[in-house]
Amino acid sequence: MKNLEEKFWLWSLEKQNHMYANIEIKDCQKEIFASLNAQLSAIDENLIFEFSPIHESGIREFSISADGMKESSANVRKLIMLSPDLENWKFNAFSQRIPKDNYTINYEGYNISYDDIFYRYSTSSKGPGIELNIRDYDETGKM
Numbered sequence: 319m320k321n322l323e324e325k326f327w328l329w330s331l332e333k334q335n336h337m338y339a340n341i342e343i344k345d346c347q348k349e350i351f352a353s354l355n356a357q358l359s360a361i362d363e364n365l366i367f368e369f370s371p372i373h374e375s376g377i378r379e380f381s382i383s384a385d386g387m388k389e390s391s392a393n394v395r396k397l398i399m400l401s402p403d404l405e406n407w408k409f410n411a412f413s414q415r416i417p418k419d420n421y422t423i424n425y426e427g428y429n430i431s432y433d434d435i436f437y438r439y440s441t442s443s444k445g446p447g448i449e450l451n452i453r454d455y456d457e458t459g460k461m
Contacts, residue, residue, distance in 0.1 A: 322361045323400045329357055331402060338378055338406055341369050358382065361397065364390035368413060372406075381410040428455075 320328070330337075333353070340346035358365040364387040370379035382397055384390035394411050401409035415432070422431040434453040439446060 323397050326357050326361060326397065327400055327402055331404075334404060334407065337369075337380075338372075341378075342371070362390050362393040365393065365397075370414075376406050377408050378406060379408045379410055379414065381413050383412045 333350075336346075337350055341350055354367055358367060362384075364385050366383050366385045368381050368383070370381075372378045382394050384394050398409050398411040422429050424430075430452060436451045436453070438449045438451070440449075441447070
């Protein structure tokens with residue numbers, strides 16, 4: 319008897335050509351998204367997904383994430399570990415940064431992009447800690 323993850327991939331194999339070709343067509347999106355949501359929710363209600371555009375290589379990426387819910391991360395990894403090897407698809411655990419998507423926000427005259435933000439983390443007896451840093455920012459509020 320197949321487990322839920324194996325059933326998901328068997329279902330997606332049947333639908334792969336339809337999803338690959340039609341995910342960007344508004345009339346098809348609603349049906350595809352509803353079906354995917356139902357299939358993933360049967361495994362874990364926290365699972366979410368996203369598709370990339372078709373890359374120049376012909377590959378479309380399909381990412382499954384836990385919507386920030388730590389308790390669902392193992393289900394994401396298990397699902398991706400069981401993913402099939404398909405010619406035009408790349409399956410990812412968790413959301414991926416899109417290459418060349420260097421979005422910039424402007425806040426009070428400061429332009430900040432992904433490439434301007436760094437972090438450091440630590441663990442201690444008090445729990446994990448994270449420090450965010452912004453390139454060229456000093457404590458005066460001037461960059």
